[in-house]
Amino acid sequence: MFELGIGDKKFKLAYKDYIRALNLAVKISRLGAGRNGCEDKVIWACILFTRLCVIGRSLKKLLDHDVSKEYKLDWDYSSAFSLTRNIMECYQTLFYLCFDDVSNEELKARKYLFNIHDYYSRRTFFSFVPEAIENNRENIEIEEFVINQLKGNSFFKTLSEQQQKNYLKGKNAFFISREEIEEKEGVSKDDFRFWYKFLSSNVHSYPMGFFRMIDGDRGTGVHSEVEEKNSAIALELATGYLIRGCLNMLIFFPDIKEKISPQEKQLLVL
Incomplete structure (x- = not known):
């Protein structure tokens, strides 16, 4: 079950946890590659999981900040939200086509x-x-x-x-709807709707995306408390979907479990 208690982690910790999950996902993707004779859903899983990792690496590059440099340019949580929503949607397609029972x-x-x-x-x-x-x-x-x-x-x-x-x-x-896909893995529809709407409202240049932008100290490209907090939220959400993907890929490729470290297994609670 994927818990959506998001928003409490500091940026540095959220980024560190995300990198650990991303590195493991990339490792699993590489270890699962190049296998012939697999059924269609396994082939699709490899393709979509690779896409998940690629989007994840883009998010890593975007949010690779040194928060000690308070006014460093290129803080852009709305773009991070866009990539996080892509990760969310990619995982849902992956589950729908490959993992759903x-x-x-x-x-x-x-x-x-x-x-x-x-x-x-x-x-x-x-x-x-x-x-x-x-x-x-x-x-x-x-x-x-x-x-x-x-x-x-x-x-x-x-x-x-x-x-x-x-x-x-x-x-x-x-x-079936995205809400129903999430519900199949124990996520409440209301939790999913909240976070999906939250990400989407900041991605588009609609009122919620830019009204009170200056007053809210956001969207100007420089570090702020809002930028840092929302970037951490994006990382926490993305981490959850990466871990869900890793767990399901290991069901397809159980031999990979023997090739990951105890620390990596702990990350997945194996």
Whole structure:
């Protein structure tokens, strides 16, 4: 279970804990690479976990501050929030496609729905560049293929007629909400909504992102108590998702447990 008691750690400690989790995640990613003959969900896990680590390294670079230099430039918690939200969303996709304990037919349906969403997303994107679409007949065949894949799936057939109709439009990538994904691992929906909204409201240039910016001593690029505290929150949230990813990857690759140190096992409470 992932606890969301976030906001109490000082920046230095939050950063130190985050680096430990990130280093372990990168180690597990490398030890799990290059394995052939694995089932689809394991292959997807390796791809998405690698993405998780890459985003994590970007967050590390952004928040590598020496807090003793009070007015050092480049403090930007809102960008840290953006990367943290990316980590959050990447992990949720990773759990949804790979770690969730559902039937093989439902897993296939989830992948087929992703294919449909991908197809329509690309079609919409390339509609702005008509010359990029060379073979309309080929596109029609692809559309029919991805739709028929999902239509023929036994899990998909258990959904109501209205649900099936909506999913076939390609606007949804998931059968369940992000809140439901979090709930499957013991996170309350309200906790998740709070932190996701908190991250999002500071990422976008909407009122909550910049109103009272100067009064709040934030968003000017220099060190402040608000910048430091919010950066620590970003690190704490990101650390939790990295640890969740590590724990689930070790279920796929139990042999890796023998290749990590006692200190690393302690980090994961193994």
